[in-house]
Amino acid sequence: MMSEPNHSHVSPGRRLLPLFAGGLILLAALFLADLMLGSVKIPAGDVVAVITGGEAARAEWKDIIMHFRIPRALTALLAGMALSVSGLMMQTVFRNPLAGPYVLGISAGASLGVALLVLGFGGVFGTAVAGGGSVWAMAVAAWLGAGLILLLIMGVSLRVRDIMTVLILGILFGSVTTAVVSILQYFSESASLKAFIVWTLGSLGNVTGMQLRVLLFSVGAGLVLAVFLLTPLNVLLLGESYARSLGLGIRWVRFLAFLSTSILAGSVTAFCGPIGFVGVAVPHLGRMVFRTADHRILFPGTLLAGGIVLLFSDMVSQLPGSDQVLPVNAVTALVGIPMVIWVILKNRKIGFE
Amino acid sequence: MSRRDDVILELRDLGIGYYRKGRPDFVFRNITAGARRGEMIALMGRNGMGKSTLLRCITRMLDPLEGTMELEGTFLSRYSRRHLARKIAWVSTEPVGVQHLRVYDLVSLGRFPWTGWMGTRTDADRRAVWQAIESVGIMGLAGRDLYELSDGERQRAMIARALAQDADLIVLDEPTAFLDLVNRYEIIHLLLDLSRREGKCIIFSTHDWHIATGEADLIWLMDEEGWISGSPEDLSLANRFERLVDSDTMNYDPRTGQVKLVREPVMKVSVQGEGEAAFWTRKALERIGCTLVTHHPEIIITAVDRAEGVMWQVRRKTDTRQFTSLYELVHFILGNHSGNGNYQ
Numbered sequence: 001m002m003s004e005p006n007h008s009h010v011s012p013g014r015r016l017l018p019l020f021a022g023g024l025i026l027l028a029a030l031f032l033a034d035l036m037l038g039s040v041k042i043p044a045g046d047v048v049a050v051i052t053g054g055e056a057a058r059a060e061w062k063d064i065i066m067h068f069r070i071p072r073a074l075t076a077l078l079a080g081m082a083l084s085v086s087g088l089m090m091q092t093v094f095r096n097p098l099a100g101p102y103v104l105g106i107s108a109g110a111s112l113g114v115a116l117l118v119l120g121f122g123g124v125f126g127t128a129v130a131g132g133g134s135v136w137a138m139a140v141a142a143w144l145g146a147g148l149i150l151l152l153i154m155g156v157s158l159r160v161r162d163i164m165t166v167l168i169l170g171i172l173f174g175s176v177t178t179a180v181v182s183i184l185q186y187f188s189e190s191a192s193l194k195a196f197i198v199w200t201l202g203s204l205g206n207v208t209g210m211q212l213r214v215l216l217f218s219v220g221a222g223l224v225l226a227v228f229l230l231t232p233l234n235v236l237l238l239g240e241s242y243a244r245s246l247g248l249g250i251r252w253v254r255f256l257a258f259l260s261t262s263i264l265a266g267s268v269t270a271f272c273g274p275i276g277f278v279g280v281a282v283p284h285l286g287r288m289v290f291r292t293a294d295h296r297i298l299f300p301g302t303l304l305a306g307g308i309v310l311l312f313s314d315m316v317s318q319l320p321g322s323d324q325v326l327p328v329n330a331v332t333a334l335v336g337i338p339m340v341i342w343v344i345l346k347n348r349k350i351g352f353e
Numbered sequence: 354m355s356r357r358d359d360v361i362l363e364l365r366d367l368g369i370g371y372y373r374k375g376r377p378d379f380v381f382r383n384i385t386a387g388a389r390r391g392e393m394i395a396l397m398g399r400n401g402m403g404k405s406t407l408l409r410c411i412t413r414m415l416d417p418l419e420g421t422m423e424l425e426g427t428f429l430s431r432y433s434r435r436h437l438a439r440k441i442a443w444v445s446t447e448p449v450g451v452q453h454l455r456v457y458d459l460v461s462l463g464r465f466p467w468t469g470w471m472g473t474r475t476d477a478d479r480r481a482v483w484q485a486i487e488s489v490g491i492m493g494l495a496g497r498d499l500y501e502l503s504d505g506e507r508q509r510a511m512i513a514r515a516l517a518q519d520a521d522l523i524v525l526d527e528p529t530a531f532l533d534l535v536n537r538y539e540i541i542h543l544l545l546d547l548s549r550r551e552g553k554c555i556i557f558s559t560h561d562w563h564i565a566t567g568e569a570d571l572i573w574l575m576d577e578e579g580w581i582s583g584s585p586e587d588l589s590l591a592n593r594f595e596r597l598v599d600s601d602t603m604n605y606d607p608r609t610g611q612v613k614l615v616r617e618p619v620m621k622v623s624v625q626g627e628g629e630a631a632f633w634t635r636k637a638l639e640r641i642g643c644t645l646v647t648h649h650p651e652i653i654i655t656a657v658d659r660a661e662g663v664m665w666q667v668r669r670k671t672d673t674r675q676f677t678s679l680y681e682l683v684h685f686i687l688g689n690h691s692g693n694g695n696y697q
Contacts, residue, residue, distance in 0.1 A: 231472030234458075235465050237451045245412055246518070247438030247466045293454040296472070 016297060019290060023304040027077075030311040034073040035065055037320040067208065075207040075215065076314040077307045079272050080282070082219045082264035084306025085226055087279030088286070088298055089257045092233045094167050098340075100280035101265035103167065104258060105149040107274035108174035108181075110266070111200060113145025114138055115181040118196045119188040135206050135271065138199060142270040149173055150262045157254050163240075166254075201327030202273035204314055215271050222264035223303075229257055230295040237293055275310075276329055277336025282306045285339060309335065361522055361554045362388040362411070367420035369406045377418040380406050381575055384420070386582040388556060388571075390521060393548045395565035396558040397597065398575030404558040405526055407575070411556070412443045412524050424522070438466035442515035444525040449499060449511070456502070456510045457495040460485055463517030485516035488551075489543060505536035512543065523547070525557040529564065537561065541568050562598065562612055616642030619686065623650035630656040630663045637679045641687060654682070 035047045046056040047065060056062045086101035094103060102108075117137060152173055157166045185193060207215055232253040235243050243250055268275065286301040287293070310328075313335050317326040367384040370377060380403035388394055398404050409415040411422065413429060422429040424440055432440065442463070449459070461474065461482045468474055486495055489509040499507060508528060515523050528544070529537040541564050548555045548570075556573075559565050565572060566585040574581045574588060576596050581588060588594060589607055598605045598612050605612055619642040624635050634656050635645060655666040665676040667685070676682040 228470060231465065231468070231470055234472070235462055237454065238449050238459075238462060239447050241414060241445050241447055242443065242449070244414055244434075245438065245441070245443035246462065247433075247435040249434060287453060291453050292458075293451050294458055 016290065020300065020304070023301075023308065027304055027307050027311070030308055030315070031073055031077065034076065034311050034315050034318075035069045037315055038064070038069060038318050039323045040064060041321070068205070071208045071212050072205045072314065073311065074212060075204045075272065076310045078215055078219045079204065079268045079275060080278060080306035080308070080310025081303045082222060082268045082306075083275060083279035084282035084286075084302040084309075085223060085299065086261040086264045087281075088283040088295070088302045089226060089229065089233065089261055090279075091283055092236055092295070093254055093257045094163055095239075096167065097284070098280060099167070100277075101261055102174075102274065102276075102279065103170050104153050104261060105170050105174040105177065106146045106262060106265045107269055107276075108177040109146040109149030110142035110269045110274065111145070111181055112148075112177040113141035113143070114199050115184045115196055116145070117141035118192050118199070119184040135211055139211070139270040143266060145177075146262065146266045146269060149177065150258070150266070154255060154258050157258060158251060161251075163254070198327075199273045200329070202275045202329035202332075204272055204310075204317075204328055205325075207271045211271055215267055218263055218267035222260045222267075225256060225260040225263070226299065229253060229260065230299055233257070233295045234293075273329070275332055277332050277340065278306060278310055278313075281336040281339035282309055285309070359390045360387045361390050361425060362556075363423045364411075365421045365423075367407075367410070367422065368418045369403055369410050369415075370418050371406075371415075372418075379418060381580070382419070384575075384580045386573055386580070388522070388554050390554050391548050391552045392570045393545050393555045393568065394557070394571045394573060395569035396556060396573045396575070397560075397565055399597065402575040404575060408524050408526050408556070408558060412441055413437060435466050438518065438520070440520050441522045441524060442518040442520040444508075444511050444515050444523065444528060446527050446530055452498070452500060454499045455495070456491065456497055456499060456513075457482065457486070459499055459510055460495075460513045460517050463514040463519075466518060481519060482517050485513040488516055488547065489513045504531050505533075505539065508532065508536070508540055509543070512540075516547070521552075522554045522556070525555070527559060528557050529559060529561055537564060566594075566610060613639075619643045620651045621646045621649065622686075623647060623653045624656070625653060626656040626658075628658065630658050634665065634679065634682075637683055638686075641683055643686070652686075 032044065032047060035051070036042050036044055040061070042056070042061050042065065046058075046061055050056050050062050050065045051070070056065070083101050087099070090099040090101060090103050091097060093099075096103075118141075153166065153170050156169050160166055160169075185196065188196070232248055235246050235248045236250070236253060238246075240250060265279065282305050283298070283302050285305050286298050289305065290297055290301045292298065310332070313328060313331040316335070317328045317331040319326060364384050364386045368377075368379050368382040369384070370379040370381070372378065384407065396404050396407065406415065410417045411429075413432075416430075424432065424437075429437070461478070463485065464474060464478045464481060465472070468478060486492055489512050491506060491509050491513065494502060494506060494510070499510065502510060508531075512523075512525075512528070515525075523544075525544070529540055532540060544555045544557065545568055547553045566589075569585065571582060572585050572588055574593055574597065576593070578593070578596060581591065581593055583591070589610060592607065595605045595607070602615055603612060604615050622638050622643045623646055624631055624638065626634070634654060638645065638654075651669070653668045655668070657664045657666060662677065665679070665682050667674045667676065667682065674685065676685065
């Protein structure tokens with residue numbers, strides 16, 4: 001008969017609970033702080049009053065919070081979560097610590113779509129888009145461009161067994177699109193060029209109303225799909241031959257992970273532009289903080305960490321106390337790159353061999 | 354008792370290889386064999402004969418080019434991926450290079466064929482995981498990272514993962530490849546124990562001559578002459594091992610079952626004396642290539658067992674010398690021989 005083993009030394013629950021609790025508190029605090037800070041500083045008491053349905057000391061504060069700051073903070077939260085979870089999935093699928101949401105060429109495809117819209121259809125339209133802030137047109141163009149590249153990659157991934165080949169083809173497709181975009185840039189007018197450049201710098205502030213709802217729905221759908229992939233991704237950690245011997249349909253897992261990533265990263269990119277480094281860096285942060293390879297723990301972990309990192313980046317980009325706003329992409333790079341460097345320097349075994 | 358009932362895997366006229374430009378390119382053909390529950394089978398053959406290819410066919414990572422494979426009386430190709438994973442477990446040499454993967458989590462991945470995509474584990478699953486960990490004797494390591502383990506411990510953990518899969522047939526590709534001598538024997542004894550105690554059928558490929566011939570119930574041998582399956586002794590009687598090991602540098606001695614490096618003959622020696630001292634003296638002399646004779650030796654060596662240790666007396670036609678260790682004795686004989694270059 002088998003003695004009942006003492007499970008406590010392998011049960012990670014006791015170690016994880018404070019981490020998740022602390023993460024949630026930090027996330028809530030940052031969300032609140034993000035609502036307070038901006039060109040106008042609003043006291044915490046008034047922010048709490050507004051979000052609990054009350055009135056602020058000044059009427060315009062309520063407008064600012066309801067129409068600008070809450071959508072922006074929610075967008076930061078959703079984008080951080082979506083990019084980080086896609087990065088986590090792609091790093092496991094490609095068995096590569098430097099993979100991220102954009103390895104599939106999503107950002108390259110999206111920028112091709114936007115470049116064609118803004119630069120390709122002449123200066124008049126480009127200026128109109130830039131001036132009118134037609135987020136919808138940009139989003140649809142980005143989606144179409146990303147979708148085109150994704151169809152190519154998914155088609156390849158169902159035929160080609162070797163994941164390295166898929167990775168290399170993704171990079172090549174991305175390079176081709178980037179080349180086309182640079183040609184478009186070369187021949188375009190300075191006004192529309194600026195509109196395009198501004199899009200590539202990323203922005204969390206343009207998503208409001210209906211767009212926010214679409215983003216919320218897409219990110220929700222992508223995350224639900226990801227939940228179904230957590231155990232298969234754990235199995236995939238063992239490598240292809242073991243995964244196969246355990247009865248896992250590798251191509252299906254790959255396909256669904258690509259689909260989920262394209263929904264998550266694709267919709268964020270469509271509305272906010274390509275936001276770099278979060279998707280690559282945050283999964284490593286999650287692995288280091290939670291000290292596990294189990295995706296069922298890393299998934300909520302990276303959700304939390306992704307939200308925290310992008311909310312923090314958004315706060316920094318608001319340059320509290322000034323009227324200036326930095327492009328969020330610059331901030332995520334400044335926050336994310338030190339994290340990536342840390343990962344590389346610490347890389348005895350960052351994840352995969 | 355019907356012996357047929359415990360046959361778990363049957364290979365018939367199997368041809369393995371790969372398709373090149375749409376044409377079958379055979380690595381090995383005419384493999385016919387059976388594997389029984391409770392049996393440990395060693396797959397042997399020189400590099401490139403197709404051992405790994407055959408194991409990949411049995412685990413259905415590769416389709417055979419011809420012939421049939423039956424698992425418990427049903428064609429292997431009829432099994433769904435998941436159903437097959439409940440019947441056959443696989444341990445490869447591929448390293449699992451993942452950080453922060455705890456032994457317990459690794460082993461519980463073996464339950465995947467039973468739990469499904471959401472990975473919801475019942476108490477029975479958890480029991481199976483602990484039982485597997487206990488079976489390989491690494492209870493104390495369950496909470497450790499895979500990376501903190503020694504090579505032997507890691508191999509045990511990989512075997513525990515296969516056990517948690519609860520498959521009757523476990524296929525291992527060179528499970529002792531990176532291990533030291535003690536660990537090699539420990540892993541093989543673990544596998545033997547699993548086949549005896551839990552009735553598993555274990556098939557493993559190996560280059561380890563002594564382990565295969567000394568421990569396995571059955572040897573599957575792939576060589577230029579073709580496929581043969583039999584007990585180690587059957588294969589020795591059929592003179593099949595010479596081919597496996599004989600080369601310009603190696604020799605198989607069918608009388609002793611030993612494999613030796615080919616040596617240039619050194620000289621004819623006669624060893625006098627009994628017991629342990631004489632036995633090891635003969636071994637040392639054989640090792641350096643001396644021919645042991647009883648008539649007309651060039652030198653006569655006598656091992657004298659004294660209270661203060663063994664002493665060796667070496668008599669030649671011209672003189673007599675004494676040594677207190679075999680190392681010095683061997684050194685003397687080799688020096689004498691090389692100084693005597695014309696010796697045939």
